[in-house]
Amino acid sequence: MMSSFTSQFRGLKAAFTREVRAYFAAPIAYVFITVFLVALGLFTWEGARFFDTGVVDLAPFFMWHPWLYMIFLPALAMRLWADERAAGTDEILLSLPVELPGLVLGKLMAAWSVAGVALAFTLPMWITVNVLGSPDNVAIALTYLMSFVMAGAYVAIGAAASALTSRQVTAFVLAVVVAFLFTAAGWPLVLSGIAGFAGPGAADAVARFSFLTHFEAAQNGVLELRAVFFFASVILLFASLNGLWAAGRRTP
Amino acid sequence: MLELHQLTKAYGTRKAVDRLSLSVSKGEVLGFLGPNGAGKSTTMRMIAGVLIPDEGDTVIAGHSILTDRRAAQASLGYLPEGAPLYADMTPPQYLAFLARARDLPRGEREDRIDQAIADARISSVVDKQIGALSKGYRRRVGLAGAILHDPPVLVLDEPMDGLDPNQKRAVRALIARMAPEKVILISTHTLEDVPRLCSRVAVIDQGRIVADASPAELAGEYTLEAAFKALTDQSEAQAA
Numbered sequence A: 001m002m003s004s005f006t007s008q009f010r011g012l013k014a015a016f017t018r019e020v021r022a023y024f025a026a027p028i029a030y031v032f033i034t035v036f037l038v039a040l041g042l043f044t045w046e047g048a049r050f051f052d053t054g055v056v057d058l059a060p061f062f063m064w065h066p067w068l069y070m071i072f073l074p075a076l077a078m079r080l081w082a083d084e085r086a087a088g089t090d091e092i093l094l095s096l097p098v099e100l101p102g103l104v105l106g107k108l109m110a111a112w113s114v115a116g117v118a119l120a121f122t123l124p125m126w127i128t129v130n131v132l133g134s135p136d137n138v139a140i141a142l143t144y145l146m147s148f149v150m151a152g153a154y155v156a157i158g159a160a161a162s163a164l165t166s167r168q169v170t171a172f173v174l175a176v177v178v179a180f181l182f183t184a185a186g187w188p189l190v191l192s193g194i195a196g197f198a199g200p201g202a203a204d205a206v207a208r209f210s211f212l213t214h215f216e217a218a219q220n221g222v223l224e225l226r227a228v229f230f231f232a233s234v235i236l237l238f239a240s241l242n243g244l245w246a247a248g249r250r251t252p
Numbered sequence B: 001m002l003e004l005h006q007l008t009k010a011y012g013t014r015k016a017v018d019r020l021s022l023s024v025s026k027g028e029v030l031g032f033l034g035p036n037g038a039g040k041s042t043t044m045r046m047i048a049g050v051l052i053p054d055e056g057d058t059v060i061a062g063h064s065i066l067t068d069r070r071a072a073q074a075s076l077g078y079l080p081e082g083a084p085l086y087a088d089m090t091p092p093q094y095l096a097f098l099a100r101a102r103d104l105p106r107g108e109r110e111d112r113i114d115q116a117i118a119d120a121r122i123s124s125v126v127d128k129q130i131g132a133l134s135k136g137y138r139r140r141v142g143l144a145g146a147i148l149h150d151p152p153v154l155v156l157d158e159p160m161d162g163l164d165p166n167q168k169r170a171v172r173a174l175i176a177r178m179a180p181e182k183v184i185l186i187s188t189h190t191l192e193d194v195p196r197l198c199s200r201v202a203v204i205d206q207g208r209i210v211a212d213a214s215p216a217e218l219a220g221e222y223t224l225e226a227a228f229k230a231l232t233d234q235s236e237a238q239a240a
């Protein structure tokens, strides 16, 4: 007997397998992973002079994750719902005996998995820094974990935006704007601006919603459950909006 | 086994479907006729649970689409207008997706998929991506998806559109073979299909049923086309 809680997620597995297949059947996933890795490599190398800072850690590498996710993950997620609407296949989905929360999570987890694969391909970086010196491996492991959790938040924003339109480009632009707001809210430049304009209390409040701030916490080697909870809340929020917007197709 | 109660759906102030009621029983093949924009597809979307009606309800094999949606949808095979499909999948991949989404018993999935492929006559294209298929084959893949789970109720929105004469005959034969055990609702603009396909005809105009009879009764002394014209001419004149 299926509990009523799990029955709310009917269709999750079907949606997940379909979307993962779609990512890897077309060149999307491979192109995405390659371009992501090249960009991350270039930024890390150029921006941080990896080999002549003297300090051996992955900080100059992790520092770019939020910024690259902000662009790349909306691009990965933009097709999830917009494409269904453009092709009319959402009509098939809505006629199946499944539940929207299942479809929403299945699609989200598929794109998140592709992001996870891309992240896994950066593990040689970790090996490299261990060859070059003796970094804080606990901190690195935690930061990898947090980076993956954070990627889920960016994917959720992208997927939700995708449910608003039948045009992938529109979904992409919308998601990048929202993702930028969440990311830049922790930018020192923005924060000091806000502090000067509306007082340090306001800057504190804004930083509370920033992906950067929560991500940086992990890099100090402490598992901040608050940060995990924060990203999980963001994922839940945008997954709910995603479901709401997808359900809107039933009542035009 | 399929009951439509007072279905109503408005887009803005214009009622696409207006208190439409209909009851179809097992063994009947109901042809759903009407001019463009009459509300056929909107009605079918409401039956399928794709659209929620402003008012009214649909009962499929005893399950209300509003209060027991999943059970109602499990009893329904639906071919949407234009047969939308996932272009990046092959027909068997698409059917496997539907089998999983419908949670068909694992042991039966392979057999059901093979059966649907045979019934819809798409075995020659199983290795091709759906996006690369011709319109007629795509329609047949959509049909395979609708009959995959052997549902007691079938709702097919223009299933014959784009089929060549041989395939039309094959689909007619398939529908005739399934008919005794099922409720089948078919919309079409091809009037000559109607007497060969349907045991009953409902003509809908401006969201309302304007005639409900057997094809022979409807045609009367003239032809179906003349009857269709007489029943729906007025709305065309109004729209123009």
Ligand SMILES: Nc1ncnc2c1ncn2[C@@H]1O[C@H](COP(=O)(O)OP(=O)(O)OP(=O)(O)O)[C@@H](O)[C@H]1O
Pocket (backbone or CB within 6 Å): A252, B011, B016, B034, B035, B036, B037, B038, B039, B040, B041, B042, B043, B081
């Ligand atoms: N998404 C929508 N938004 C606004 N109006 C709509 C929408 N879908 C349908 N309509 C309107 O509802 C009415 C009924 O449309 P419907 O598609 O049900 O007609 P139909 O009988 O299937 O026509 P056809 O034979 O051309 O397929 C039309 O006037 C149409 O313009």
Ligand SMILES: [Mg+2]
Pocket (backbone or CB within 6 Å): B040, B041, B042, B081, B157
């Ligand atoms: Mg139609």
